[in-house]
Amino acid sequence: MIRIIIHGCNGKMGKVVAKLAAESPDFKIVAGVDKNISPLDFPVYSDLKDVKEEADVVIDFSYHEAVPDMVKAALQKKLPVVIATTGLSEEELNVIKDASKEIPIFKSANMSLGVNILINLVKEAAKILQQDFDIEIIEKHHNMKKDAPSGTALMIADSINQVLNDKKEYVYGRHTKTEQRKPNELGIHAVRGGTIVGEHQVIFAGHDEVITISHSAQSREIFGYGALQAAKFIINQKPGLYTMEDLVKKG
Numbered sequence: 001m002i003r004i005i006i007h008g009c010n011g012k013m014g015k016v017v018a019k020l021a022a023e024s025p026d027f028k029i030v031a032g033v034d035k036n037i038s039p040l041d042f043p044v045y046s047d048l049k050d051v052k053e054e055a056d057v058v059i060d061f062s063y064h065e066a067v068p069d070m071v072k073a074a075l076q077k078k079l080p081v082v083i084a085t086t087g088l089s090e091e092e093l094n095v096i097k098d099a100s101k102e103i104p105i106f107k108s109a110n111m112s113l114g115v116n117i118l119i120n121l122v123k124e125a126a127k128i129l130q131q132d133f134d135i136e137i138i139e140k141h142h143n144m145k146k147d148a149p150s151g152t153a154l155m156i157a158d159s160i161n162q163v164l165n166d167k168k169e170y171v172y173g174r175h176t177k178t179e180q181r182k183p184n185e186l187g188i189h190a191v192r193g194g195t196i197v198g199e200h201q202v203i204f205a206g207h208d209e210v211i212t213i214s215h216s217a218q219s220r221e222i223f224g225y226g227a228l229q230a231a232k233f234i235i236n237q238k239p240g241l242y243t244m245e246d247l248v249k250k251g
């Protein structure tokens with residue numbers, strides 16, 4: 001049984017991970033960490049370094065500013081970490097990169113298998129369509145999401161640029177634009193409203209035709225399930241930085 005500490009345990013995703021773990025014989029939540037220390041079915045702490053319970057892995061669905069201290073505490077405890085939090089700054093990402101030299105860290109802006117399949121499809125399309133098609137990404141999320149654009153949208157855009165001969169320049173929204181779209185642009189647009197779980201559309205707009213490749217999350221459980229699978233994967237890895245690609249490859 002894999003013993004888990006949830007960082008961000010009182011959040012929307014933290015509660016989904018706890019629910020899914022409780023329904024599986026493979027996982028046990030031994031403690032949670034959150035700045036909101038409302039009680040749950042396991043001990044809740046405000047700081048990972050204060051957790052007394054023995055664990056095998058930390059799963060993080062929190063807030064970007066909370067991640068560096070969590071990672072440093074996991075390093076002290078020699079605990080592998082699954083990082084799902086998005087909106088991380090370069091400085092915060094560097095803390096993760098440095099720590100991954102000593103502990104295994106799994107990081108993905110999207111833990112769903114579906115989005116990672118979408119990324120593979122989009123990369124294949126981009127290779128073929130890169131000359132004559134304009135590429136734009138539209139992401140839609142609930143009205144409580146704090147970061148924009150989504151980490152998934154940025155992950156998709158980066159994946160596209162990995163396969164292009166000429167890299168695209170990201171353009172975030174166009175309200176300041178008073179000029180024609182340049183061919184080297186990749187537009188990224190964020191829609192916020194209601195309880196939208198997470199939608200991503202990649203549009204390839206050509207002359208007289210448009211190709212759209214999209215993913216729509218119907219519940220947060222797809223992310224929680226993916227994070228638990230990532231936890232099962234990461235506890236057997238050497239120090240390093242791992243992604244959904246490594247997990248999908250493992251099968």
Ligand SMILES: NC(=O)C1=CN([C@@H]2O[C@H](COP(=O)(O)OP(=O)(O)OC[C@H]3O[C@@H](n4cnc5c(N)ncnc54)[C@H](O)[C@@H]3O)[C@@H](O)[C@H]2O)C=CC1
Nearest residue numbers: 008010011012013034035062063066084086109110111223
């Ligand atoms: N990689 C993936 O598949 C997914 C990633 N996410 C990301 O996960 C993060 C959390 O998403 P939600 O659960 O919807 O957000 P949320 O706002 O419901 O939960 C975040 C939790 O973190 C806690 N928190 C915030 N600052 C903290 C701090 N400094 N120290 C300790 N705890 C702190 C909050 O109190 C809250 O309980 C976001 O960055 C979101 O983009 C969300 C869904 C899927």
Ligand SMILES: O=C(O)C1=N[C@H](C(=O)O)C[C@H](O)C1
Nearest residue numbers: 086109110145150151152198
């Ligand atoms: O905040 C969310 O809800 C989500 N955030 C992630 C992101 O920023 O890509 C993943 C998913 O789309 C849900």
